[in-house]
Amino acid sequence: GQQLNQSPQSMFIQEGEDVSMNCTSSSIFNTWLWYKQEPGEGPVLLIALYKAGELTSNGRLTAQFGITRKDSFLNISASIPSDVGIYFCAGDSGNTGKLIFGQGTTLQVKP
Amino acid sequence: GAVVSQHPSRVICKSGTSVKIECRSLDFQATTMFWYRQFPKQSLMLMATSNEGSKATYEQGVEKDKFLINHASLTLSTLTVTSAHPEDSSFYICSTKSGHEQYFGPGTRLTVT
Numbered sequence: 697g698q699q700l701n702q703s704p705q706s707m708f709i710q711e712g713e714d715v716s717m718n719c720t721s722s723s724i725f726n727t728w729l730w731y732k733q734e735p736g737e738g739p740v741l742l743i744a745l746y747k748a749g750e751l752t753s754n755g756r757l758t759a760q761f762g763i764t765r766k767d768s769f770l771n772i773s774a775s776i777p778s779d780v781g782i783y784f785c786a787g788d789s790g791n792t793g794k795l796i797f798g799q800g801t802t803l804q805v806k807p
Numbered sequence: 808g809a810v811v812s813q814h815p816s817r818v819i820c821k822s823g824t825s826v827k828i829e830c831r832s833l834d835f836q837a838t839t840m841f842w843y844r845q846f847p848k849q850s851l852m853l854m855a856t857s858n859e860g861s862k863a864t865y866e867q868g869v870e871k872d873k874f875l876i877n878h879a880s881l882t883l884s885t886l887t888v889t890s891a892h893p894e895d896s897s898f899y900i901c902s903t904k905s906g907h908e909q910y911f912g913p914g915t916r917l918t919v920t
Contacts, residue, residue, distance in 0.1 A: 727907045738900045738911035739851070741808060746907055784850060786909075793839060793904040794866075797850040 702785055702798030709775055710806050717783060717801040718769040725787035728761050728768040729795065733782045742783075743770070775805050809905045810834045813912035821920055825889045828915045830857075830901030836881035837903040842874075845898040845914075857884040857901075891919040 702719045709715060719728070727746055731739035743754050745761035745768060752759055759770045768787075772779055785798040810833040820826045830840055840857040855865045855876055863876035875887040888895055900914040 729909065731911075736914070736916070738811075738813075738902075738914045741908060741910060744908045786851075788907070788909075791907060792856075793841060793909060794853055794856065795841075795851075795902075795909060797852075799850050 700785055700787055700796055700798040702801055704801060705799065706802040706804070708804045708806065711775060711777060713775055715772040715775055715779075715803060716769060717785075718767060719785035719787070719798045720767040721787060722766070723789060724765040725789050726765070726791050727788040728759070729786045729788070730757075730759050730768070730770045731784045731786060733784060733800075734780075739784060772803075775803075777805050777807050779803060780805050808908065809837075809903050809910040811901060811903055811910055811912035813899075813901060813915050815915060816913060817916040817918070819918045819920060820891055822892055823890055825887055826891060826917060827885055827887045828899055828901075828917070830884045830886070830912055832882045832903045835903075835905065837884075838881060839904055840878060840884040841902045841904070841909070842876065842884075842886050843900045843902065843911075845900060847898075851900065854886075859884075888917065891917070893919045895919050 730742045733739040743759040748765045750761040756773045782800045786795040812831045814829045838859045842854045843851040845851045854869045855863045857878040859878045865871045878884040896919045902911040
């Protein structure tokens with residue numbers, strides 16, 4: 697079945713640093729979504745991408761939908777302690793709403 | 808984005824009993840909702856698609872007779888874990904689809920003893 701490979705698995709950075717994480721797939725997706733999940737809570741949607749090559753920002757977050765439609769990245773600039781959490785990419789290949797999730801990137805920020 | 812609630816937030820039940828989890832779409836009518844399961848330190852895995860007024864569709868490997876889904880109204884879907892076993896202990900999360908975006912509930916932590 698389809699799989700999303702997300703990397704890195706975890707990151708431990710200093711406050712103020714920039715962060716980059718990405719997801720790749722062997723198959724094409726029509727929609728890429730990036731979520732943040734905090735312990736004991738459901739994922740919260742950060743950015744949604746719909747077109748190949750699309751670059752979208754949400755505050756300090758920027759995400760891009762790869763040209764090949766098989767990858768996406770998320771950047772966080774000037775990290776702050778409240779950025780701590782697990783970030784997931786998710787893809788929808790057929791606009792069915794059936795999301796496939798990456799394995800997650802755990803981000804820790806040292807003040 | 809859409810607002811989704813779940814009840815209860817956490818539940819402990821004994822092995823062999825059944826437990827019902829509710830998922831509500833608070834600010835729009837959802838003809839389709841989704842149920843995911845997340846084991847500790849793992850990602851979310853889609854279990855089933857809940858369709859208002861019709862049968863749910865289950866992902867491969869998910870037992871439909873064990874995980875009963877009812878979507879009787881446009882704002883409520885329920886997941887009933889029947890004859891629960893300790894291996895069913897997990898974080899169950901529902902979501903609703905609004906356009907191409909998907910919004911998740913806060914999750915229900917199920918512990919089967």
